Amino acid sequence: MSIHNLEHLFHPRSVAVIGASERPHSVGATVFANLHAGGFGGPVYAVNPKYRALDGRPCYRCVAALPEVPELAVICTPPATVPGLIAELGERGTRAAVVLTAGLAHASGARRQTRQEAMLGAARPYRLRILGPNCVGLMVPGLGLNASFAHASALPGKLAFVSQSGALTTAVLDWARSRQIGFSHFISLGDSADIDLADVLDYLGSDPGTQSILLYVEAVRSGRKFMSAARAAARNKPVLIIKAGRVPEGAKAATSHTGALAGADDIYDAAIRRAGMLRVHSTEEMFDAAETLARARPLAGERLAIMSNGGGAGVMATDALILGGGRLAAPGAGTVAQLDAALPPTRSHGNPVDIVGDAPVERYLDTLKILGADPGSDAILLIHAPTAMVPGSEIAMALTGAPAAASRPVFTCWMGGDAVSRARQICRNAGLPTYDTPEQAVRGFLQAVAYGRNQELLMETPPSVAAGPEPDSERARQCVRAALAAGRAMLTEPEARTVLGAYGIPVVETRAAGDIDAAVAAAEAIGFPVAAKIMSRDITHKSDVGGVALDLQSAAQLRQALERMQARIRAERPDARLDGFTVQRMIIRPGAFELILGATTDPVFGPVVLFGQGGTAAERIGDRAIALPPLNVNLAKELVGRTRIAGLLAGYRDRPAIDHDALYQTLMQLSQLLCDLPEIVELDINPLLADSAGVLALDARIGVAPAAQPGAARLAIRPYPKELEETVTWRGAPLLLRPVHPEDEPAYEAFFAAMTPEDIHMRFFCMIRQPAHSQLARMTQIDYAREMAFVAIGAADGGQPAILGEARAVTDPDNLRAEFAVAVRSDCKHRGIGGLLMNKLVAYCRARGTRELVGTTLATNTAMLRLASTSGIHVVRNGQPASDGVELSLVLAQPDAGDATPRNGSRPVAI
Template sequence: MSVRNLKCLFKPESVAVVGASNSETAIGGIVMRNLLRGDFGGPIMPVTRSAQAVQGVLAYPDIASLPLTPELAVICTPPEDVPQVVDELGARGTRAAVVGSAGMGKAEGADGRTAMDQVQDLARKYGMRILGPNSMGLMVPHMGLNASSLHLPARQGRLAFVSQSGALCASVLDWAHTHGVGFSHFMSIGEAVNTDFGDLLDYLGSDPQTNAILLYIQSVKDRRNFMSAARAAARNKPVLAIKAGRHEQASRAVYSHTGALAGSDQVYDAAFRRAGMLRVYDFEELFAAVETLGRSRRLKGDRLAIVTNGGGVGIMAADDLLGLDGRLADLSDDTMEKLNKVLPGIWSGGNPIDLIGDAPPDRYLETLKILHAAKEVDAILVMHVPVAMVDATAVAQAVINFAKEKRTAHIGTCWVGDERVRDARRLFAESNIPTLDTPDQAVRAFMHTVQYQRNQELLMETPASLATDFQPATETARSIIRDVLARGDSMLSEPEAKAVLLAYGVPTVETHIAKTPDEVERLTARMGHTVALKIMSPDIGHKSDVGGVVLDLNTPEEARQAAEKMESRLRRIFPDARLDGFSVQTMARRTGAHELIVGVSTDPIFGPVILFGQGGVAVEVIGDRAVALPPMNMTLAKEVIGRTRVSKLLEGYRGRPPADTESISRTLIQVGQLITDIPEIVELDINPLFADADGVLAIDARMRVQEAPAVATDRLAIRPYPRDLEEVFTMRNGRKVMLRPIRPEDEPNHHVFVSRLTPEDIRFRFFGLVQELPHSQMARLTQIDYDREMAFIGVSKDDEGNDETLGVVRTVTDPDNESAEFSIVIRSNLKGGGLGIRMMEKMIEYCRARGTKYMVGQVLKENQRMLKFVEHLGFKRTATIDIDIVEVTLDLQNTPTQQEPFTG
């Protein structure tokens, strides 16, 4: 989470090449040649002892001899020499370096540490940014900087490309040259010793030269930094990713269905989705998606109408759309009637809309007008196949004229062919209308837009870790898990796992433990119900695989006999397996209930993940599942459910009533809360979870635990709602106010809060008059990343007993945690009650505790009360901005907390 000294990497005023060479094939020679040909405006200084000049430029024998300190150094030496070079550069004052050397994880020094370890320590010591090692360098075309060993220079453009693979950089560069694609930044990060995706996303996300960010990812190191940076960047511009190694499973011991199902690729997919990024699968698709997103208007939905003069290509497009789980618009009777009036009698009579091969521009135009007005159509794909009797360019011009007139229309185009449609494609490109060459490409482009928009909506969901409609018995659950760990076990028994789930509000069936078959008989008699019997053994992963589950036992005698047979079978098949007894549970009668699975697995990269899908004994074979990152809320839970095939069954069919999806969603939230609160849980299965119209019921449960890490919340990729920051404050008039971090569900009350501010309150806060804030902006204020932002609100009950927001103080911290910019607004009718000063004190305490150095804010000069207020808290006036605005700064590390009450 740092952009410190990245300016020296991307905007250096001088460059040194250490290990420069006159050899055409040496890395040092290639880098020098690229730098000299790149039109870089600053000095380029080769460092080598083997020549007095390198490629016509005076060389220097060592770093100490350089006439000035280079802001950027490109290191092209053998790996064992890199630590000494970094040390000399750091001591000289260089703050950024590209390291092309490979094999530094193996090259050991005299102290036994690898060259990689030494460089990491030295970079930390000097505050130096290292791109690499094993990096092919970087290019910043608009600066003329080509500090790379790549074979071609990048064209100037507005895309940033960041890759872990140097080989892929070369391939992408070749492809981009052929297709005329340009870049704002082009870089290979190599092994990312201290400059990783998160750091680069922070920098590029706010870079004005960059319109979109493209990533090639093999692995992520810092999950929290990556997710926070990706979420922040994706709010500003499209972020697209290719993930390598899609079919590689993490090698780990699997104790549950979830552990087997939640492969690393599904987790990456969930992370990209949650971060608001778009995932693609090859670089041609990558650039096509960028072009589409850059030219597409916002979709109002995902229902597509396909218009074509060739029935065959229309059907191909429809097949491709449905194959990608897209939706063909179902044309209404009214739309069909209007189309019948303007189209030939032999038109296709449905969607895709085949206008017939001789369709002139006017026929296309009339059809577009009807579809644009149709409420059941969200987007239109216009296709054209070249025919002798129609000018393809004239048809394209008609579509362009329509798009210019109807600016809200979402239109994509596909002119099939080559030579005869080139002019049409050029006109579309010049008019900023997406155009693709084939039906498959066109449909994929539309689905990119659909998925990107869905991900952007998810991006705005930063859920509370604690659902507001239930209060878990957290201490009860922790006590059970402490007892399991204390006896040296890692697996909870089924009754213990169910007790933990019950403590978090998940309904379970009555379950008891019996140590022997005779005890099974006595328990069954006491329960007085038909029972299910299951074996209890930590050495048996899936009980049904060894005949360890028997259902519908009606009498105590049947139950005892089943237990005896079960024990005998286990001793015969697995003589060394530990038998802890049997679980005896009431047989659940839920005729027609769906069998689902809800699980938790711990991913080595992103930490705990939640899995949902169709359950039962064949869960791995069915393979119907979706993965999500915790914490969750109802919106996120329903989105996860909607990504599975079983979700269609849950809606009801053939007289079968819909399942209670609210209860299913609540279960996902409760499980997410459980693993947030109790870090000892590393794996969990609820399988099956029965679900029907009456709710949910956990039939079987498995849970694996281990000692928790020292900083438990760091294991989560997304920081949950920090409930420990809640406090109750009493105003001077005796009114009780809850001071707490803001939550996404506060948005409706925040609209009310803004509406109750006086014009002066609004002008002092927003430096202008604001009638109301749109949903997009209000969502941005209430759905924050707790890892980088904080907003404390004061909430109290109004006269009718409803929650109302009284004030808010917020900070946005820079990626280096150097300074936090604050703002505060309290309703005017509440000023003087002590609320404002307590909220500011709380924010100062929070920023100081997280190690932030300064709090900075801007105040209108005429807002004298606010100036006195912050100066009372220790802020100093540090600058004047635009004559009317004063900047105030608080040194958090050296200013004591103010004890005197504010009376200004």
């Protein structure tokens, strides 16, 4: 379940408090009082058999006695009563409840069923949604709804706050009230037995009264559900998150470097970044960031110019910027010359720009104008300390009315107290981000930078790259099956190399040998020099026991090295089984970097990919970055760029840059391997040599386990569904019908260019000369878990492959309804492409269990109406003018009993 019936929770017309009381300081008394004190406009009913009246209002003995069906119920009764009350409410017709009661995890009855399980079982037949149990409740200040036992009510505003911690909920409420911060929603999730973080994100992401979403998260249960909801919400508005539990209690036991390096917090960080959200580390940072993102204009870059009426403040800001990983703008020669002409000669000649303490208003505006025109600056930080020469309010008034303030995003810092309070208020009213200290201002700028980077990951279009070799997945599966059949949790080194080779990852020539004589024979066949290693299912890190020997020049050296290995293992690890040796060609690539590529499996987010500096000291160096698969070129590039070694890989002094394309291709092949083989739970490639000649895996280790679900199903982000590709014959030529993917953006540009303005208007109900990058990104970078777009690829004019048509369906989070649309190139209309795409889309939605396809088209769109009539789509004509929309509907499955109209009962709109 997701947003189904949540409108009854967040926008109820009536509320019943089950367990309302007159006992001072009790939960029932507090909730009842809060609902009346908040100014809620609908009726509030008290239910408690102990009373006839409460606070001069009627009190009803049970749910059945209420004069009407309460749209929302708030339950404050003992745990044993909750399942029965939920059943009564569901039967009466209530569709949402807040359960404040704690202690429902206790098992009771002969079946040893917990009361929480009984509660959910009672709610299920009626699809009654439950917030909690064990929560503080919720507030919707705009409605005057305070269905909580919090000590104070929230102020109305545009921020939504959602917390998995009850204690933090009340603390943040108190903190926000003291700073006059208001909320659209204030929600305590409690134990999230039914309504969870993803459900609330889905609802708030499309709520018009919510400008930003603030989350306090302790744990996520379903990685894919959370990622789909978070990515959808983050495309619409800023989502900020505090993730608690950053430091683990103890080290994680793992059989690979990757498992040891990929801590749970790193994985959450990767998920937050991939979802386009912004992570902060304190409630103060959260509200600062919310204000920054609400006020600041989007940044075009990351270079900050600083201007100040005092040198010290500028230096403080510079320190904070550099220590925070930011970039200081370097003004061009022309900019410096203009500043020299406009400012006193005593100023410091550089960035930060010191306009000197006696600066009049005109000097502020002149400096702002010059920096705003500088091509080397992306944003400006203006710092002002109070002086006797000119009041800060005069500067602020001039600043907010100056055209120069619109040339670059401007951040303002008014240092001091009462003397600059008016200036701060003027800037806030004008929509300029405003801060009290230079450090706070720089932190706000860096938050805007980080948020912009994360949003770019949602909007970037991967460049075209040469496709890697088609993987031989069956060959890789044979190795995995053999290991599992033998009861092994680790592949042998030769098996691991076979798996990597099957996916086009370059590996060094290696041969396995059962004993020393066989190893010598293998080395002579390969040719000296060679490297030799032990094979043991009981020893994970071979170098720890002297199980690696390099640059062996002869058979005698090899034999001597292997004998020493045997003797050492017998002495230090007598329990370990020695299965033999591997011999490989000695690779001599001077100047090559040792990298580590790996994968591990997180219980929440599934497989994750790791990249960093490799070698035997990889764990101690700790230079790594984590990403969620699937990866494309841009995501692989971003992953590499987050490590310290990335700067060296670009080349320095006489050391050339590595072949980055080869590295990115290897990361993508590794990602594909994880998508295809669900049995792989852990993987190390360490070291992976990288230089200008390419990459080469020298050592590999792969852990396996029986698969609980298909490969793609275990990923937090559903990968490209290649299995849906289909080639059909169209007018005597092949036509590829396949899901859209991010690399299609250039083809979509050509698709729109080939459509007439009239056809574009028919599809979008508006005129679009050329869609913006952000629009094209949203059309090509879709969440396959919730949306599907099939494109028809065929030969266009000139014989080049092109998009000839598309059919798209966007499903609601409950998979009840999908809004669909179809478009065909203007020069390909009336040739059957629309029908082919529509049939494929209908079959896909039906297989997914979607119940209804809905859409809207213009009454004048005869082509769409004709397609609808041949596809079994019901056309609803409402007799309105031809310019109005005509509703289209295709029922795919019958609704279950108890289903209600989807949220708000809204009419479908064009997509």
